[in-house]
Every structure is written in structure tokens, then in C-alpha cells.
Amino acid sequence: MNASEVKSTLSKYILADGIDIVWDLDRSHGSQIFDAKSQKSFLDLFSFFASQPIAFNHPKLATKEFKEKLGHFAIHRPSLSDVYTVEFAEAVDTFGRLAIRGHFDHLFFVEGGTLGVENALKVAFDWKVRKNIANGVGENGSKVIHFQKAFHGRSGYTLSLTNTADPRKHMYFPKFDWPRISSPALTFPINEASLAQVTQLEERAIHEIESALQNNPNDIAALIIEPIQAEGGDRHFRTEFLQTLRKLADDHEFLLIFDEVQTGFGLTGTMWAFEQLGVKPDLISFGKKAQVAGCASTSRVDEVEKNVFHESSRINSTWGGNLVDFMRVQKYLEIIEEDGLVQNASLIGEHIVSELRDIAESTGKISNVRGRGLMIAFDLPSTDTRNQVKQTMFNNGAMILPCGEKSLRLRPHLDFTKEDAAQALSIIKASI
Structure with a gap:
């Protein structure tokens, strides 16, 4: 099936009103999620609604041994409440x-x-x-x-x-x-x-x-x-x-x-x-x-x-x-544990919050910047403005989530890098 057919096919059976991309796992790397339809990469600031801890195709996840193990046990599904392995x-x-x-x-x-x-x-x-x-x-x-x-x-x-x-x-x-x-x-x-x-x-x-x-x-x-x-x-x-x-x-x-x-x-x-x-x-x-x-x-x-x-x-x-x-x-x-990613979330998050507060002070376009680790958000003046900035960020190459009445929230992966953070801040500045 061609990527351009995905949404129309799904729409025959379900309410297919999700994000307008078709995820290509093979071409997604690090914090860049690749869209098979537009043939573009987006900076992933939403991580599947905060559910993906590690960025795409991490080398320790891409080993032949690990992939074969997952594939082998995906063939059957035990009822783990009663049958143990x-x-x-x-x-x-x-x-x-x-x-x-x-x-x-x-x-x-x-x-x-x-x-x-x-x-x-x-x-x-x-x-x-x-x-x-x-x-x-x-x-x-x-x-x-x-x-x-x-x-x-x-x-x-x-x-x-x-x-x-x-x-x-x-x-x-x-x-x-x-x-x-x-x-x-x-x-x-x-x-x-x-x-x-x-x-x-x-x-x-x-x-x-x-x-x-x-x-x-x-x-x-x-x-x-x-x-x-x-x-x-x-x-x-x-x-x-x-x-x-x-x-x-x-x-x-x-x-x-x-x-x-x-x-x-x-x-x-x-x-x-x-x-x-x-x-x-x-x-x-x-x-x-x-x-x-x-x-x-x-x-x-x-x-x-x-x-x-x-x-x-x-x-x-x-x-x-x-x-x-x-x-x-x-x-x-x-x-x-091996890569110290909880500490990374703390350090990179602290940096992003500091930079966002500087943006808030220098531009006056965002406010109420807050965060613990990489759980970060900021406010826009209104719901409409928030929605416009969210769409502009998407157009500029980043996927981000709304929350509350007028906030945008960042939910990057735990292995988010300084380079990823710099790109995120650049896109936010260009979009507000």
C-alpha cells in the first residue's frame, strides 16, 4: 500500500483523524520521526503521547539478537496472569x-x-x-x-x-x-x-x-x-x-x-x-x-x-x-540505567526551561514556563494562538502536544540531546 492511501483506507473503518503523517520506522532515527507521505522528518516532541522512552532505532534496540527474541515471542500470546515464562x-x-x-x-x-x-x-x-x-x-x-x-x-x-x-x-x-x-x-x-x-x-x-x-x-x-x-x-x-x-x-x-x-x-x-x-x-x-x-x-x-x-x-x-x-x-x-538517561532528562530539561524563560522574557510571547526534567510546558496568550503556534511548529518541522486551555507541552524521549534541544528552541522561536 502506498503511504498516500493509508488515511483513506483507515477512514473506511475508523475515525482516522490523527496526526497527518504516516510513520516510517526504518527512516526514523533519534528524535527525528520520518513521514512516509511527505518524505520529511519532524523533530519528535510528543513521543507517542509521552509513551516512548527511547528515541527511534537506538543501536541497543536494533541488535539482531533482540529483534529475533521479540519476533519469536510475538507469535503467541500467553495469559500471563496464569501462565508464566x-x-x-x-x-x-x-x-x-x-x-x-x-x-x-x-x-x-x-x-x-x-x-x-x-x-x-x-x-x-x-x-x-x-x-x-x-x-x-x-x-x-x-x-x-x-x-x-x-x-x-x-x-x-x-x-x-x-x-x-x-x-x-x-x-x-x-x-x-x-x-x-x-x-x-x-x-x-x-x-x-x-x-x-x-x-x-x-x-x-x-x-x-x-x-x-x-x-x-x-x-x-x-x-x-x-x-x-x-x-x-x-x-x-x-x-x-x-x-x-x-x-x-x-x-x-x-x-x-x-x-x-x-x-x-x-x-x-x-x-x-x-x-x-x-x-x-x-x-x-x-x-x-x-x-x-x-x-x-x-x-x-x-x-x-x-x-x-x-x-x-x-x-x-x-x-x-x-x-x-x-x-x-x-x-x-x-x-x-546504562546510559544515565534519567539524569539526562534532568540536565537537558533544566537547560530547555532556562532557555524558554529567556525567550519569554525577551519576546513577551510566551509565559508561565515550567518543567521538571523533560516534562516541560509554556503558555500562549489564548487557545487560538496556542493552536496556531502548534500548527506553525508542525509546518516548521516539529511535532508538539497541546494541554490545558492555552499551553503547549514538550514530551521528548529520555535520550534527547543538546542538539535536539537547540533545534526545538530554534523552531519554537521561529513559530511564536
């Missing part, structure tokens, strides 16, 4: 050693970040209800505190949590009426005025949480938050606020869940964002760059003897993840 065990062990690194005591794997969140919630529901039954207060524990501008997924329980700027992602679908809290995000640069503003917003949010706890006695199973709200606009929270959430979770016996589907796996300059925020959650959900999705829990769940990590079939799925994905993430983790 040596390769599966090796990959999970690598994930535990290089990604989890002693932070958590229990792991659950599934496919898709939404289901990673969904099962983290189920861990919390089970934990809270069993606690309440043991304490003689009945089968309560069915509600989740969450935040405005959050994105946690598009199915099941997560639909009751997601409420970002684009209403098409959640409107008209049935939802639970769970407590939704105002979202006290920082504005940048941080100064006396912005600190005063965010402190006031935090006080309001904490009051709302305390009211939700009072109005729903024994019924709050969890509070869930993205350490940085991604689709909601790359909105950052102060460590002090997150520490208050930790204390509330301890004092009121609910689980603190960090949704690290997008912030996790090195993007922010640490393997998990919580590692640099001075707060350890009870649970995290993961996905995207991790290739496999799921949740990880501390031993706090073991306060309940028959929690979901000990009682068979409380949480499960047919596949339990995908063996080929496990083998790929094992290789990714080895490369990330």
Missing part, C-alpha cells in the same frame, strides 16, 4: 530492581494506563471497606477525592475523575458524584505574589477536602492526584501541599494515590515524580513509557489481611500485560 520473570525482576527500587511492596500488571488507575482504585476500595467492616461501621468506602482539571482515564471509575478542558472526553457518560476539589497549581516564575496566590488556593483546597471527609464519614477510600497534572495543563503543585495530603491520608485512614502514568519512568528527572517531591504515596499507577501498565502499593495495604494482593482473583485480567511489552521494557530499563 522465564522471560516474564526476568522482565518483572528487572522492573522491580530498576523501576520500583524498593519503594513499593506489591505490583499488579495490566494493559493501559486507565486500567492501572482503575485497579489502584480497586485496591483502595477493598482496603477501606474491609477496614470499615472490621471496625463495625458497615460496608462503606466507595468514594474517591480528586481534583479539578484532572485526567485519569476514559473508562469505568476513571470517568468520574477526568474533567479536563475538552468536555468530549467525559460528557454524557454516567459518573459517580465523588468529591471534586479545586486544584491549587503554581504559576511561574515563582515569586512573592505567586506564592501568596497559591497558598490561598491551597488553603481553599484543604478546606474542601476536610469538608468532603466530614460529609462522607468512613466513605472516602482514597485521594488521587497527578503529581503534575498533564493533560489538564502541566499544572505543578507545591511540595507543602502534597505533604498536607499525605498527613490527611494518614489521619483519616484513606489511601493516597499518585497517578504517575505520564509523570513516571524518568520523564521528570527522577524515575518517579514523587521521589523529588518529598512525599511517598501509598499507591502509584503507571503506564505509557513503562510499556506495561499497572499499580504498585506500599505495605500499608497489609493493614488488611485479605487485601487484593493476597486474595486470588480480587483484581485480575486475562493477559496480565503483554509478554512482548515486558521484554521491551526490560531492554528499555537496561538502556536507561
Whole structure:
């Protein structure tokens, strides 16, 4: 099939309204993604919606041995929840050693970040209800505190949590009426005025949480938050606020869940964002760059003897993840460790943020530049301007993602280079 026929062919069967390129893997290298239709390369600042940790055709991924191994195991697909393999065990062990690194005591794997969140919630529901039954207060524990501008997924329980700027992602679908809290995000640069503003917003949010706890006695199973709200606009929270959430979770016996589907796996300059925020959650959900999705829990769940990590079939799925994905993430983790790519994300990200702040100051065309590691964003004056700049950047040879009402977000690979950063900054300057 010719590349020019791809979209028309797909449109016969699906809503084919994605990015107007046809990806050519063989001709994509490093952070350059090649379009088979236009025969042009684009600087990849979106990395398949932040899901690809390593740039294209990395030499350690391109070995004959690795390709043959993946191809061999792609022929069949085992149901990993019940049938184990040596390769599966090796990959999970690598994930535990290089990604989890002693932070958590229990792991659950599934496919898709939404289901990673969904099962983290189920861990919390089970934990809270069993606690309440043991304490003689009945089968309560069915509600989740969450935040405005959050994105946690598009199915099941997560639909009751997601409420970002684009209403098409959640409107008209049935939802639970769970407590939704105002979202006290920082504005940048941080100064006396912005600190005063965010402190006031935090006080309001904490009051709302305390009211939700009072109005729903024994019924709050969890509070869930993205350490940085991604689709909601790359909105950052102060460590002090997150520490208050930790204390509330301890004092009121609910689980603190960090949704690290997008912030996790090195993007922010640490393997998990919580590692640099001075707060350890009870649970995290993961996905995207991790290739496999799921949740990880501390031993706090073991306060309940028959929690979901000990009682068979409380949480499960047919596949339990995908063996080929496990083998790929094992290789990714080895490369990330060998090449120091988490540190690279921190250093290159710091440089890009500094340069973007200089652009903001010198041109006045962008504002609110913020970032941790390579999770970077900036604001334009309006939604229309943001959309125009996004298209101009595409025309100038870079693919970038929008977020929130008027922001653009950078989501490069972890092995983004200084040369890649220089090209990105040049295209941004030329496009604003």
C-alpha cells in the first residue's frame, strides 16, 4: 500500500483523524520521526503521547539478537496472569530492581494506563471497606477525592475523575458524584505574589477536602492526584501541599494515590515524580513509557489481611500485560540505567526551561514556563494562538502536544540531546 492511501483506507473503518503523517520506522532515527507521505522528518516532541522512552532505532534496540527474541515471542500470546515464562520473570525482576527500587511492596500488571488507575482504585476500595467492616461501621468506602482539571482515564471509575478542558472526553457518560476539589497549581516564575496566590488556593483546597471527609464519614477510600497534572495543563503543585495530603491520608485512614502514568519512568528527572517531591504515596499507577501498565502499593495495604494482593482473583485480567511489552521494557530499563538517561532528562530539561524563560522574557510571547526534567510546558496568550503556534511548529518541522486551555507541552524521549534541544528552541522561536 502506498503511504498516500493509508488515511483513506483507515477512514473506511475508523475515525482516522490523527496526526497527518504516516510513520516510517526504518527512516526514523533519534528524535527525528520520518513521514512516509511527505518524505520529511519532524523533530519528535510528543513521543507517542509521552509513551516512548527511547528515541527511534537506538543501536541497543536494533541488535539482531533482540529483534529475533521479540519476533519469536510475538507469535503467541500467553495469559500471563496464569501462565508464566522465564522471560516474564526476568522482565518483572528487572522492573522491580530498576523501576520500583524498593519503594513499593506489591505490583499488579495490566494493559493501559486507565486500567492501572482503575485497579489502584480497586485496591483502595477493598482496603477501606474491609477496614470499615472490621471496625463495625458497615460496608462503606466507595468514594474517591480528586481534583479539578484532572485526567485519569476514559473508562469505568476513571470517568468520574477526568474533567479536563475538552468536555468530549467525559460528557454524557454516567459518573459517580465523588468529591471534586479545586486544584491549587503554581504559576511561574515563582515569586512573592505567586506564592501568596497559591497558598490561598491551597488553603481553599484543604478546606474542601476536610469538608468532603466530614460529609462522607468512613466513605472516602482514597485521594488521587497527578503529581503534575498533564493533560489538564502541566499544572505543578507545591511540595507543602502534597505533604498536607499525605498527613490527611494518614489521619483519616484513606489511601493516597499518585497517578504517575505520564509523570513516571524518568520523564521528570527522577524515575518517579514523587521521589523529588518529598512525599511517598501509598499507591502509584503507571503506564505509557513503562510499556506495561499497572499499580504498585506500599505495605500499608497489609493493614488488611485479605487485601487484593493476597486474595486470588480480587483484581485480575486475562493477559496480565503483554509478554512482548515486558521484554521491551526490560531492554528499555537496561538502556536507561546504562546510559544515565534519567539524569539526562534532568540536565537537558533544566537547560530547555532556562532557555524558554529567556525567550519569554525577551519576546513577551510566551509565559508561565515550567518543567521538571523533560516534562516541560509554556503558555500562549489564548487557545487560538496556542493552536496556531502548534500548527506553525508542525509546518516548521516539529511535532508538539497541546494541554490545558492555552499551553503547549514538550514530551521528548529520555535520550534527547543538546542538539535536539537547540533545534526545538530554534523552531519554537521561529513559530511564536
